[in-house]
Amino acid sequence: MNDNSSIEPLWRAAHGRTGDKGNRSNISVIAWDPALYPLLVAQITESAVGQRFAHRRPARVQRFLLPSLHAMNFVLDDVLDGGVNDSLNLDSHGKALSFLLLDMPLQVPHELRIHLAGTTGSPTTKPHPKETPST
Amino acid sequence: MSKDVLRVGCAAGFSGDRTDAARPVVDALIASGGPSVLIFETLAERTLALAQIARRTDPQLGYEPLLDEMLRPVLADCLAHGIRIVSNFGAANPRGAARRIAGLAHELGLSVPRIAVVSGDDVSGASHRDALNDGLQGALAGRDLVSANAYLGAEAIANALIAGAQIVVCGRVSDPSLTVGPAMAHFGWAADDWDRLARATMAGHLLECGAQVTGGYYADPGLKDVAGLARLGYPIAEIDLNGQCVITKPAGSGGRVDEHIVKEQLLYEVHDPAAYVTPDVVADLSEAQVRQVGSDRVLLRGVRGHARTDSLKVNVCCASGWLAEAEISYAGARAEGRARLAADIVRERLAGIGPLRIDLIGVSSVIADDAGHWLEAVPDSGATDVRLRMALRHTDRAQAERLAREMVALYTCGPAGGGGVRTSLRPTLGTLSFLMPRALIPSRFDFFDPQREGAA
Numbered sequence: 001m002n003d004n005s006s007i008e009p010l011w012r013a014a015h016g017r018t019g020d021k022g023n024r025s026n027i028s029v030i031a032w033d034p035a036l037y038p039l040l041v042a043q044i045t046e047s048a049v050g051q052r053f054a055h056r057r058p059a060r061v062q063r064f065l066l067p068s069l070h071a072m073n074f075v076l077d078d079v080l081d082g083g084v085n086d087s088l089n090l091d092s093h094g095k096a097l098s099f100l101l102l103d104m105p106l107q108v109p110h111e112l113r114i115h116l117a118g119t120t121g122s123p124t125t126k127p128h129p130k131e132t133p134s135t
Numbered sequence: 136m137s138k139d140v141l142r143v144g145c146a147a148g149f150s151g152d153r154t155d156a157a158r159p160v161v162d163a164l165i166a167s168g169g170p171s172v173l174i175f176e177t178l179a180e181r182t183l184a185l186a187q188i189a190r191r192t193d194p195q196l197g198y199e200p201l202l203d204e205m206l207r208p209v210l211a212d213c214l215a216h217g218i219r220i221v222s223n224f225g226a227a228n229p230r231g232a233a234r235r236i237a238g239l240a241h242e243l244g245l246s247v248p249r250i251a252v253v254s255g256d257d258v259s260g261a262s263h264r265d266a267l268n269d270g271l272q273g274a275l276a277g278r279d280l281v282s283a284n285a286y287l288g289a290e291a292i293a294n295a296l297i298a299g300a301q302i303v304v305c306g307r308v309s310d311p312s313l314t315v316g317p318a319m320a321h322f323g324w325a326a327d328d329w330d331r332l333a334r335a336t337m338a339g340h341l342l343e344c345g346a347q348v349t350g351g352y353y354a355d356p357g358l359k360d361v362a363g364l365a366r367l368g369y370p371i372a373e374i375d376l377n378g379q380c381v382i383t384k385p386a387g388s389g390g391r392v393d394e395h396i397v398k399e400q401l402l403y404e405v406h407d408p409a410a411y412v413t414p415d416v417v418a419d420l421s422e423a424q425v426r427q428v429g430s431d432r433v434l435l436r437g438v439r440g441h442a443r444t445d446s447l448k449v450n451v452c453c454a455s456g457w458l459a460e461a462e463i464s465y466a467g468a469r470a471e472g473r474a475r476l477a478a479d480i481v482r483e484r485l486a487g488i489g490p491l492r493i494d495l496i497g498v499s500s501v502i503a504d505d506a507g508h509w510l511e512a513v514p515d516s517g518a519t520d521v522r523l524r525m526a527l528r529h530t531d532r533a534q535a536e537r538l539a540r541e542m543v544a545l546y547t548c549g550p551a552g553g554g555g556v557r558t559s560l561r562p563t564l565g566t567l568s569f570l571m572p573r574a575l576i577p578s579r580f581d582f583f584d585p586q587r588e589g590a591a
Contacts (some may be wrong), residue, residue: 016399031176064409066408069398069425071402075409085455086528087505091501130377
């Protein structure tokens with residue numbers, strides 16, 4: 001981190017939704033503003049997302065870029081403990097997982113801060129064992 | 136967009152959706168004055184297996200249990216205004232649903248509509264047994280098969296509409312096909328017009344979860360505010376002769392249609408965006424764009440299509456055993472420590488029974504993994520109102536029942552102050568999926584004959 005940037009939670013730069021098919025989860029990450037999209041591509045990588053979900057032991061993390069939507073689609077294999085029919089999780093679909101991803105840290109240059117949504121001050125509310133900055 | 140527009144309104148996104156959704160959608164379709172279709176999508180992965188179980192107990196059942204509540208308020212107006220109804224609410228018994236719709240029309244004093252029944256999706260019978268065993272590579276051996284259904288495409292729906300159906304009742308069809316079928320019938324598209332089919336497919340994809348594209352499942356107060364969630368308007372796609380669509384919703388209804396919401400739903404349950412595979416087409420979203428073209432109006436464009444695959448996805452449901460869940464609460468100083476101790480006690484008592492999940496609701500209810508890696512890595516956070524939840528699956532009911540007994544026993548044998556034990560035991564279904572050659576799964580439709588088949 002340098003003097004001209006700050007660390008923000010990803011949800012200030014992007015929003016997203018989780019979907020599931022079997023034991024596979026997909027999570028979209030959509031820039032609030034096109035100007036923020038390159039930051040997402042540079043920092044929210046397959047490996048950073050894999051670390052974020054390390055406790056779910058993903059067999060594979062794939063990222064698909066959709067520049068014309070200023071969006072990325074992450075596909076995480078084998079993270080749902082078998083999926084809706086086999087998981088013991090209350091949320092067997094993994095519907096809450098987008099919010100775990102959207103709490104990832106993002107380094108934002110000051111000149112791009114005007115494009116952020118929301119306000120800082122409500123950081124991650126739950127402890128997370130694998131809090132690893134992705135930069 | 137061209138003036139020739141087909142409007143497809145969606146009044147349900149799953150079985151259990153709000154049943155008062157259709158009225159405002161139908162009013163908007165009537166007000167538009169143009170050709171319109173109303174769809175209900177009510178069939179998630181497991182819904183059909185549950186319907187099959189219902190049909191085992193009563194051969195008249197097995198269709199959407201809320202069919203009456205969904206249709207009764209709008210059936211007369213749809214028929215009077217030429218709004219055709221297309222749905223998978225037939226579930227495991229499309230003919231039973233057709234019979235019930237005929238009965239409903241009779242009760243409402245309407246003449247019985249022309250109801251088409253789409254069939255071919257059920258591949259659980261003897262004629263497909265070899266193909267099932269091949270596809271599942273022996274995984275079926277010794278298991279209680281509940282249902283096996285292929286995801287059919289849009290062609291039988293389109294043909295039924297062309298033949299004059301006012302209502303098309305399906306079992307398992309792919310969700311977007313409920314929209315593609317009417318578009319094919321209305322515009323006369325060929326079954327290999329890949330770009331148009333792909334665009335209509337993505338229109339159907341945006342519609343198929345109902346209010347998820349009109350502001351439902353989006354709100355996050357202070358960051359993503361949505362007004363009127365208690366009276367959400369359900370979506371309407373205006374599809375033109377090239378398949379391009381504008382997503383909108385009834386005027387005056389709650390919710391919102393904007394670019395961000397449409398993007399979230401466009402990527403929902405998508406894996407490779409360049410190859411979204413349905414029975415009708417392989418849709419390519421790589422260059423898709425969304426653009427706000429009016430208040431609560433978003434245009435989707437740039438979708439392309441590639442030739443459909445030569446197989447159909449088949450979902451197989453089998454009885455898989457029992458799910459046991461049990462909970463107990465602790466409050467006050469050191470509550471989390473007491474809840475963790477309670478979990479350790481039950482774990483020791485049930486050693487060897489198999490995977491046992493632990494949640495500390497109030498600390499973590501859904502983020503953790505079944506194996507407990509997350510919980511192990513997070514120290515006692517000092518939470519002072521914690522509900523311990525434990526869950527296990529077992530093929531043997533007697534073993535599954537042990538969890539409830541151990542949780543109840545914590546009243547006298549566990550940590551101090553435990554209360555509010557609740558337990559549940561439910562039979563479970565497992566799902567297996569595979570691809571079956573399309574050639575083995577012909578789909579067809581026929582018209583329900585109220586004279587011969589009666590009304591219920």
